[in-house]
Amino acid sequence: MNGEVINKNTTITTLEIANMLEMKHYKILEKLEGTKDGKTKGVIETLTHHDFVVSDYFIPSTYKDDSGKENKCYKVTRMGCEFLANKFTGEKGIVFTALYVKRFHDMEQALKKSRQAIPEKESLEHYGIVEKPDSGKWFNKNNWKLKIICDRFKWTRKFLYHKILVELSDLHNLELVEKLYTVAYGHKPEYKLNLLDYSEELAETATRYVNYLLIEE
Structure with a gap:
């Protein structure tokens, strides 16, 4: 860079x-x-x-x-x-x-x-960094699932997003991905969940978690 x-x-x-x-x-x-x-x-x-x-x-x-x-x-x-x-x-x-x-x-x-401070090559490969993220792609693809989950559990969108972030934080180094994003674009993401369009690894984890909630009784 x-x-x-x-x-x-x-x-x-x-x-x-x-x-x-x-x-x-x-x-x-x-x-x-x-x-x-x-x-x-x-x-x-x-x-x-x-x-x-x-x-x-x-x-x-x-x-x-x-x-x-x-x-x-x-x-x-x-x-x-x-x-x-x-x-x-x-x-x-x-x-x-x-x-x-x-x-x-x-x-x-x-x-x-x-x-x-970032092991750039290894980090980029591990997190499947997208050079030109398609903003909102993950949410557009999974919005119908999020709606069903909120209706089923009587959750607000804000609470569901919090749950997704907790799951991501447990499994990934979000701070590192955010640093990579900041280096690439010169500013932090407006919302942390915007990282889902930047990292394929995070997007896959979020999708698995949402799918789990979708089938949970």
Whole structure:
């Protein structure tokens, strides 16, 4: 896993950028998307118009505020930060550049340190790591089973997911698989059960457990 791959997969959010610049988050979004009145064109529209791959710079995402409401934000790559830094002049631009460069450096050092602690070849082979996981594949395939199990035992989905995670933790090193995932994609999985689409070994264990619950009387 070379430095180029780590750089490409490592991002910070527009929320972090707003904090670095001491600006309101919506102001950063206006830089990217333009103003709602259409008077100011956004960076993303311009990149799209000139056939640039926008996701090389800015990746749509969401976050939840204190009330639990889901709001828009963007994940920003190092190239995206370089792009934004050129939009701010004077002291603000200098400070932002210094902060994002240090932020990416710290993240990359943490990823390299994590990678060095992992017996990569053996781990990848043992856990059947999928290079490009199909997000939601395991749940789409097994959702009908999960519904039957919840109905039968009067469990909530949350409780059933907890049971699956306990079973996986008993039989596998989930912490190690999560580290492998983080090294590969530059961030932790949003939910631990997302690892089922990343590791064939975990997916097989989860399927066996769900099948056992399905036939248990």
